[in-house]
Amino acid sequence: MSPDQSTTPSLIALDWGTSSLRAFLMDARGDIIDQRSSPHGIQNLPEPGIPGFERAFALACSDWLARWPSLPVVAGGMVGSAQGWREAPYVTCPADTHVLASRAAAVEAQGGVRILLAPGVLYDPPDAAPDVIRGEEIQIAGALSGHPEWAKRSLVVLPGTHSKWVEVVDGRITRFFTYMTGELFAVMRKHSILGRLMPDAKPADKATAQAGFAAGIATAQKSLPGDLVHQLFSTRSLGLAHRLPAEALEDYLSGLLIGHELVSALARLKAALDSEAPLLLIGDAKLCERYIAALSAFGVKPAEPIGNTAPRGLYEFAVAAGLIKKDPSHG
Amino acid sequence: MSPDQSTTPSLIALDWGTSSLRAFLMDARGDIIDQRSSPHGIQNLPEPGIPGFERAFALACSDWLARWPSLPVVAGGMVGSAQGWREAPYVTCPADTHVLASRAAAVEAQGGVRILLAPGVLYDPPDAAPDVIRGEEIQIAGALSGHPEWAKRSLVVLPGTHSKWVEVVDGRITRFFTYMTGELFAVMRKHSILGRLMPDAKPADKATAQAGFAAGIATAQKSLPGDLVHQLFSTRSLGLAHRLPAEALEDYLSGLLIGHELVSALARLKAALDSEAPLLLIGDAKLCERYIAALSAFGVKPAEPIGNTAPRGLYEFAVAAGLIKKDPSHG
Numbered sequence: 093m094s095p096d097q098s099t100t101p102s103l104i105a106l107d108w109g110t111s112s113l114r115a116f117l118m119d120a121r122g123d124i125i126d127q128r129s130s131p132h133g134i135q136n137l138p139e140p141g142i143p144g145f146e147r148a149f150a151l152a153c154s155d156w157l158a159r160w161p162s163l164p165v166v167a168g169g170m171v172g173s174a175q176g177w178r179e180a181p182y183v184t185c186p187a188d189t190h191v192l193a194s195r196a197a198a199v200e201a202q203g204g205v206r207i208l209l210a211p212g213v214l215y216d217p218p219d220a221a222p223d224v225i226r227g228e229e230i231q232i233a234g235a236l237s238g239h240p241e242w243a244k245r246s247l248v249v250l251p252g253t254h255s256k257w258v259e260v261v262d263g264r265i266t267r268f269f270t271y272m273t274g275e276l277f278a279v280m281r282k283h284s285i286l287g288r289l290m291p292d293a294k295p296a297d298k299a300t301a302q303a304g305f306a307a308g309i310a311t312a313q314k315s316l317p318g319d320l321v322h323q324l325f326s327t328r329s330l331g332l333a334h335r336l337p338a339e340a341l342e343d344y345l346s347g348l349l350i351g352h353e354l355v356s357a358l359a360r361l362k363a364a365l366d367s368e369a370p371l372l373l374i375g376d377a378k379l380c381e382r383y384i385a386a387l388s389a390f391g392v393k394p395a396e397p398i399g400n401t402a403p404r405g406l407y408e409f410a411v412a413a414g415l416i417k418k419d420p421s422h423g
Numbered sequence: 424m425s426p427d428q429s430t431t432p433s434l435i436a437l438d439w440g441t442s443s444l445r446a447f448l449m450d451a452r453g454d455i456i457d458q459r460s461s462p463h464g465i466q467n468l469p470e471p472g473i474p475g476f477e478r479a480f481a482l483a484c485s486d487w488l489a490r491w492p493s494l495p496v497v498a499g500g501m502v503g504s505a506q507g508w509r510e511a512p513y514v515t516c517p518a519d520t521h522v523l524a525s526r527a528a529a530v531e532a533q534g535g536v537r538i539l540l541a542p543g544v545l546y547d548p549p550d551a552a553p554d555v556i557r558g559e560e561i562q563i564a565g566a567l568s569g570h571p572e573w574a575k576r577s578l579v580v581l582p583g584t585h586s587k588w589v590e591v592v593d594g595r596i597t598r599f600f601t602y603m604t605g606e607l608f609a610v611m612r613k614h615s616i617l618g619r620l621m622p623d624a625k626p627a628d629k630a631t632a633q634a635g636f637a638a639g640i641a642t643a644q645k646s647l648p649g650d651l652v653h654q655l656f657s658t659r660s661l662g663l664a665h666r667l668p669a670e671a672l673e674d675y676l677s678g679l680l681i682g683h684e685l686v687s688a689l690a691r692l693k694a695a696l697d698s699e700a701p702l703l704l705i706g707d708a709k710l711c712e713r714y715i716a717a718l719s720a721f722g723v724k725p726a727e728p729i730g731n732t733a734p735r736g737l738y739e740f741a742v743a744a745g746l747i748k749k750d751p752s753h754g
Contacts, residue, residue, distance in 0.1 A: 174663075182664075214664065221642065221657035222664040254656065270656040272615070279614045284606050311552065312649065318687030320651045321680060325585065325601040326552035332505075333513075333545065333553040349652060356649030 099125050102416050104163050105406035108171035110135050115152040121419040122407035128152050134170045145177040164415035165207045166406050168230035172209035182214035186264035189233045193413035210409050215267050223270050228256045233408045234401030245369040251383050257357040271353040289331040296339035304340030308347025309389045320352050350386045373397040430456050433747050435494050436737035439502035441466050446483040451750040453738035459483050465501045476508040495746035496538045497737050499561035503540035513545035517595035520564045520743035541740050546598050554601050559587045564739045565732030576700040582714050588688040602684040620662040627670035635671030639678025640720045681717045704728040
């Protein structure tokens with residue numbers, strides 16, 4: 093997308109995670125005028141430490157700032173973590189963009205440009221370990237923007253390396269649960285004995301993949317507490333005993349792990365589902381498809397998947413922080 | 424141990440696994456006269472394929488065979504797997520040494536020496552994925568040897584990379600469950616984000632380690648179906664929120680995974696435990712200590728841990744195969 097020269101920009105928004113930095117030039121309505129993506133995530137900076145953050149930011153945005161020097165800048169994601177540019181400590185639930193804005197941290201980049209960093213959110217239940225999100229709170233703010241019916245009450249599911257299941261009530265994040273599904277799949281696939289029976293170069297045909305995935309979900313649905321450590325081994329034993337073809341084992345493992353995530357998360361969030369709160373899926377389209385298939389095995393139908401809502405969420409964060417005024421002609 | 428020259432050997436027994444080959448020279452009573460250990464497990468042979476097996480065997484045993492050329496030779500473990508010297512296909516439960524002997528495979532090494540390979544065991548329940556053991560059936564035969572009270576009914580637990588929970592009734596393996604506890608711990612520690620907060624060079628003091636381990640078990644005891652994928656993340660969030668010191672996180676993860684294993688396995692084998700069948704622990708002494716501590720949190724007290732019972736089990740396998748006569752003065 094090339095800049096729309098007819099529109100005056102009002103905001104620079106940075107979605108700055110572990111492995112990439114995405115920069116957005118936005119107008120007063122929150123529409124994207126221009127955008128860039130760089131590989132300079134916080135674990136891949138052009139040089140170590142603070143100078144690395146400064147340089148990555150300059151590489152992405154210095155021409156925008158040269159042209160519009162007074163633009164406000166906001167950032168969300170791991171850039172505000174303890175390993176980030178500056179730590180914006182977690183705020184506790186319930187949290188919305190106003191809470192995030194009231195507890196934001198700020199850094200000053202070269203040339204005196206101030207960047208407002210969004211905090212992450214801590215959910216601290218009395219009877220279990222605390223849980224944290226950082227970055228997802230911004231995506232959720234973006235998803236809810238302009239959707240008061242979702243803001244009223246919804247479940248927001250962000251599948252991925254660390255899937256997040258987030259309950260929203262009256263526009264605020266009230267509780268959430270992290271599932272290490274994607275990472276567990278990746279490390280078991282690559283580093284455990286389970287990968288050994290999986291052919292590297294022979295992708296499954298669609299029917300085989302679907303059958304493997306469905307079998308994994310069915311195994312998860314039969315699980316009792318503690319069973320996953322045992323059921324993981326079935327990925328191997330089903331192959332050894334020729335009950336599943338080798339090409340189906342990868343999808344079996346995927347179905348088994350996503351199935352366990354769903355068994356647990358749907359039980360934890362049953363009250364919300366029973367009240368017919370919509371289930372919103374945010375994320376990569378292919379992964380969302382996989383979750384839609386898995387959810388259907390549990391009789392749950394999500395709303396249409398939503399794409400990248402981080403820019404819109406950063407806009408809402410900037411509005412809540414008073415950095416820009418919302419254009420009344422929008423949302 | 425140097426050979427006891429006063430005793431006539433009756434058997435060569437090979438405990439031949441993935442990463443090592445252990446050779447035992449035994450007398451007619453099953454006592455060990457001499458033993459060797461080599462790193463030539465089936466995934467670390469001195470050369471690829473059959474010649475590698477032949478050479479590893481010759482390196483370990485050729486002097487014994489030069490001196491006592493007619494000694495029978497038996498082997499158990501991964502050497503009889505599909506990746507082994509020759510496959511000895513799984514026998515199905517219920518299985519004892521007689522069943523193993525009746526379905527053994529044989530190879531002929533250089534010089535015409537015949538080696539009898541023990542099969543593994545398949546447990547094939549009607550309502551779940553099949554499960555397999557290979558090598559543990561020999562260790563179990565060794566543990567039961569000379570213990571008719573254990574052979575009558577017991578639970579044999581072999582903790583490790585892949586923990587095995589095996590029910591024995593009337594001297595036969597009737598069913599069993601594999602838990603990938605050790606491997607899951609190792610890959611998550613080494614390859615997932617969970618290892619990042621764990622200090623590499625700062626081992627926990629005993630009290631910190633025990634507190635972390637106990638906290639992990641307590642988390643597992645509170646788990647509902649599917650919860651592990653979520654609870655794994657608490658290893659990180661407890662560190663991020665400073666609820667557990669970094670040095671305790673490794674033991675927390677260990678307690679969480681062993682706790683999940685116990686929650687599941689003790690429920691599956693509840694009938695045997697309720698009938699007061701003894702729980703036998705076989706394996707590495709330090710790991711057994713960890714399981715004893717974990718079991719005590721569930722109110723279960725195992726019998727004294729048992730060391731390496733593979734040589735005795737191979738002896739029983741050789742007796743069942745008719746290769747040697749049991750000396751009536753023993754067991």
